[in-house]
Amino acid sequence: MHRHAARVVLAAALVLCAGASCAQTSRDGGMPFSADEQRRILAHGPWPPPRAHDPGNAQSGRREAITLGQALFFEVRLSSNDIFACATCHEPALAFADGRSRSLGRGLLDRNAPSLWNAVHERWQGWDGAADSLWSQSIRPILHPKEMNASAAQVREFVAGERELACRYRRSFGKPPSAEVEDEAVLVNVAKAIGAFVATLVSGRTPFDDFRDALARGDRRAMARYPAAAQRGLKLFVGRGRCNLCHSGPMFSNGEFGDTGLNFFVRPGEVDPGRHGGIAALRASPYNLLGRFSDAGAASPVTTKTRHVEPQHRNFGEFKVPSLRHVALTAPYMHDGQLATLDAVVRHYSELNLERIHADGERILQPLHLNEGERADLVAFLGTLTAPDLQSWRPRARPRDACTVDALRPPA
Ligand code: HEC
Ligand code: HEC
Structure with missing residues (x-):
């Protein structure tokens, strides 16, 4: 190519790349x-996934x-001193989380409240997976x-x-919650109604989903609307960062x-056993999918995961791989909120101390040594996983x- 022409092409490329929607150019x-x-x-993708139900919950x-x-989700009178509702720690305006590092009820809890968006698509509930359904997960906070x-x-x-409430209860469960009914059976039904509500919280489409579908259709114009920094961050996410090996699929989990090599001390000298304790609690729970309160028959395929889960040494100090949808709204991060910002999370993966990772499983994680620009790109990408309408959720009339x-x- 003529020298001058080459310079013109290069200049044109630079101009194109100055815009906000510039992607990395290639020969293709x-x-x-x-x-x-x-x-x-x-x-x-694609998003949303096929509709899911709360397992073992006929409601x-x-x-x-x-x-x-x-x-009931918003009802403080379900707590002993009329102060706490589910919504206290799972606030709609905070993506159904609470914005705190560790939740505060009648006492300070050991863990961070996860968002409840898309919880119906989670395989296990809680950072340690101690529950196998939304309804059984709802019982613990009521009693704890x-x-x-x-x-x-x-x-x-x-x-x-x-x-x-009594009228709606009777219409759902056939019998009134009268004194002849076992208290525990009513508690379980209340939890099933709450589980049925939480199961409706499925978030809408995000800028990433639009980009992903444009890629599937080969629609370059639509793809170009996705910010360049997010595209570079995405490339790191599925490439050198290998984030997608754990944060996989439409849920990004x-x-x-x-085990990501985080400190898991709860207090000096006391650690959070994570998944190891979660499996023990799940197996001991009368409210798991194998128990008498589950509406799933013993032969139902939804019980398979619970039937076969076995604690292993490596589960000690493991925590659930969280979904990354709308993660930009749920700071602080990790099971105990020990990292304040997404930049701090990305920095953690960048500077990882391998000696802190005790699990003897596969060694996926390596310190990534990302520079500042790369970290910003990853954070920009994570920012595109939020549906724009998420914060306008209102309870149904x-x-x-x-x-x-x-x-x-007026009273009669
Ligand atoms: C005092 C704060 C607090 C209250 C009240 C509370 N939660 Fe939670 N919630 C948490 C914390 C903390 C976790 C993480 C627990 C764990 O990992 O063991 C959690 C976890 C969950 C999860 C699992 C989500 C996931 O993705 O793993 C669900 C579902 C849930 N809560 C629903 C409820 C419901 C329903 C209620 C009301 C009956 C409720 N919570 C009341 C703090 C609270
Ligand atoms: C080996 C599996 C694995 C890989 C690889 C991995 N993560 Fe994670 N990620 C986890 C686990 C497990 C947690 C929760 C750890 C905890 O709370 O102790 C987590 C937590 C997070 C969180 C916090 C989410 C929240 O709601 O608190 C973000 C953000 C995140 N990871 C992003 C990434 C990015 C970006 C990469 C790639 C650079 C990555 N992860 C690679 C397993 C992984």
């Missing part, structure tokens, strides 16, 4: 990703139970002395004493547990039906 007409990278990117997907569950500190009897009496008790109606 501007396609910034190799065939292998494209395949890995496509594996993070999941039923409108009446969802209405009841939503009311550091959380809502209620009892099954108190929960039954409360629901029985509220006309509208493989649904399993890992209560239906006016045979159960509705009109608060304004």
